[in-house]
Amino acid sequence: MKTIREINEKIRNGNAVVVTAEEIIDIVAKKGIKKATREVDVVTTGTFGPMCSSSAYFNVGHTTPRIKIGGGTCTLNNVPCYTGLAAVDILLGATAMPDSDPRNSVYPGEFRYGGAHVIEELVAGKSVRLQAEAYGTDCYPRASLDTHIELRDMNEAVLFNPRNCYQNYNVAVNLSDKIIYTYMGTLRPRMGNANYSSAGQLSPLMNDPLYKTIGIGTRIFLGGGVGHVVWQGTQHNPCVARLENGVPRFPAGTLAVMGDLKQMSSRWLKGASFTGYGVTLTVGIGIPIPLLNEEITAHAAVRDDQIVAQIVDYSEKYPQCIAGSLGEVTYAELKTGSITVQGKKVPTGGISSYKRAREIAAELKTWIQDKKFLLAEPVAPLPSADSGVKCRPLNERPVKKKK
Amino acid sequence: MTNKRIVLTFPPTLVGQPITSYLVKEHDLMLNILRANVTPNEEGRMVVELSGVKKALDEGIDYLKGLGINVEPLARDIKWHADKCTHCTACIPACPSGAMTVDRTTWDVSFNRDRCIACELCISVCPFNALEIQF
Numbered sequence: 001m002k003t004i005r006e007i008n009e010k011i012r013n014g015n016a017v018v019v020t021a022e023e024i025i026d027i028v029a030k031k032g033i034k035k036a037t038r039e040v041d042v043v044t045t046g047t048f049g050p051m052c053s054s055s056a057y058f059n060v061g062h063t064t065p066r067i068k069i070g071g072g073t074c075t076l077n078n079v080p081c082y083t084g085l086a087a088v089d090i091l092l093g094a095t096a097m098p099d100s101d102p103r104n105s106v107y108p109g110e111f112r113y114g115g116a117h118v119i120e121e122l123v124a125g126k127s128v129r130l131q132a133e134a135y136g137t138d139c140y141p142r143a144s145l146d147t148h149i150e151l152r153d154m155n156e157a158v159l160f161n162p163r164n165c166y167q168n169y170n171v172a173v174n175l176s177d178k179i180i181y182t183y184m185g186t187l188r189p190r191m192g193n194a195n196y197s198s199a200g201q202l203s204p205l206m207n208d209p210l211y212k213t214i215g216i217g218t219r220i221f222l223g224g225g226v227g228h229v230v231w232q233g234t235q236h237n238p239c240v241a242r243l244e245n246g247v248p249r250f251p252a253g254t255l256a257v258m259g260d261l262k263q264m265s266s267r268w269l270k271g272a273s274f275t276g277y278g279v280t281l282t283v284g285i286g287i288p289i290p291l292l293n294e295e296i297t298a299h300a301a302v303r304d305d306q307i308v309a310q311i312v313d314y315s316e317k318y319p320q321c322i323a324g325s326l327g328e329v330t331y332a333e334l335k336t337g338s339i340t341v342q343g344k345k346v347p348t349g350g351i352s353s354y355k356r357a358r359e360i361a362a363e364l365k366t367w368i369q370d371k372k373f374l375l376a377e378p379v380a381p382l383p384s385a386d387s388g389v390k391c392r393p394l395n396e397r398p399v400k401k402k403k
Numbered sequence: 404m405t406n407k408r409i410v411l412t413f414p415p416t417l418v419g420q421p422i423t424s425y426l427v428k429e430h431d432l433m434l435n436i437l438r439a440n441v442t443p444n445e446e447g448r449m450v451v452e453l454s455g456v457k458k459a460l461d462e463g464i465d466y467l468k469g470l471g472i473n474v475e476p477l478a479r480d481i482k483w484h485a486d487k488c489t490h491c492t493a494c495i496p497a498c499p500s501g502a503m504t505v506d507r508t509t510w511d512v513s514f515n516r517d518r519c520i521a522c523e524l525c526i527s528v529c530p531f532n533a534l535e536i537q538f
Contacts, residue, residue, distance in 0.1 A: 347496035
């Protein structure tokens with residue numbers, strides 16, 4: 001048994017043993033769980049994939065005379081921001097796009113530019129155009145604003161993502177006769193391809209499947225800077241069926257994360273355009289897992305062939321919310337480049353980058369080894385498999401139209 | 404023997420003529436049509452691979468140019484921006500010719516120009532706009 005405090009002491013002294021979630025696999029295979037737990041202090045994980053529920057909020061600073069953007073309208077590079085906050089606090093969502101974007105009216109839409117791209121440009125140090133219209137008050141008389149602004153001009157710029165880091169995800173296929181465009185990429189007819197989106201054995205929540213160490217307050221690598229887990233993510237669904245090793249067989253846990261956007265890098269926060277679907281932000285996240293006991297080590301040593309995902313039809317089943325899987329595959333199978341579904345060989349493609357996930361795990365390992373990153377003790381656990389917490393669909397109660 | 408992959412753009416007036424068979428018969432070239440979009444009374448576009456001795460190739464291309472056909476090397480057609488690629492592999496199942504490949508040890512995605520048939524299927528599949536058609 002070790003404590004996070006003891007591990008931090010070792011990090012400060014420069015003698016903590018840190019390995020990636022790939023490296024721990026071989027260490028456990030060679031030395032066994034007992035010895036590995038004794039010798040290794042921290043396992044670093046990583047993931048780099050599209051995460052729609054991402055946003056940034058900014059305090060842009062007060063103008064002279066003052067303007068109350070709150071309750072008015074505001075855009076950054078023509079992408080609308082949320083203004084239902086105080087005078088100069090605005091929030092930009094990753095999936096927002098300019099009013100002038102044709103969306104899917106010219107099908108399939110290209111979605112070349114949206115909130116996620118504005119976030120990427122700001123992080124890259126670029127100047128963007130801030131426009132606002134306000135209704136004017138006695139204390140905030142100004143009615144409009146049109147200015148260039150950069151990240152460094154802002155008082156606060158915070159990445160705030162209500163749902164990131166999905167613990168497992170569907171493998172998407174298309175059973176219909178026509179091509180479909182989804183957030184899982186372009187899916188060709190009659191199972192022309194199968195797309196998956198998890199870093200598997202490197203993915204943070206796959207390495208701590210029951211949230212024994214990752215909790216509210218955990219310090220993380222976020223978009224190239226330092227952030228924190230601030231809550232369970234939206235749609236957190238920990239009570240799904242699991243394998244014996246604790247790994248959920250379906251999409252399960254999620255994380256809400258936040259961090260200082262000014263520290264981040266556009267290498268790890270990238271705007272993404274999904275043809276026919278929309279704009280999203282690809283986020284890089286790395287989470288350290290302290291090996292406090294043997295159970296945690298056993299979980300962190302999980303391999304791609306011990307993690308399964310469900311194959312789901314996105315032409316009919318997914319959009320119509322019809323439960324049902326065409327089968328279960330392991331990430332080891334997905335990563336060979338093809339899987340067999342209903343007797344047909346189907347080529348696979350990734351939506352999240354394993355190469356970048358690996359780089360993040362390595363980067364976080366270096367930060368810890370260089371004493372630049374200490375572990376944070378969670379202040380509260382995330383609801384786990386025994387919590388009874390469930391993600392439910394909307395109970396629709398249609399409002400009758402008046403005659 | 405030399406191989407050359409070229410993009411031919413020809414004006415509406417030439418669309419009705421059997422230009423490719425002339426290349427085979429008169430210039431002794433092997434010809435593999437990789438893609439073609441030829442509609443009567445419209446500009447035609449064709450991606451072909453020509454094989455033959457160097458001299459015959461040059462003469463064949465001169466013949467095409469003499470007819471008013473625009474001839475460009477295929478390599479200029481699809482450009483892969485390595486700096487924009489995140490190596491996610493979404494393009495891998497989309498590519499029919501094996502031009503986009505991934506090393507399953509390093510997980511590096513790379514683009515092999517020689518294998519590209521400029522079908523453009525990868526363009527809309529890449530979320531990062533790392534693939535571009537260049538005319």
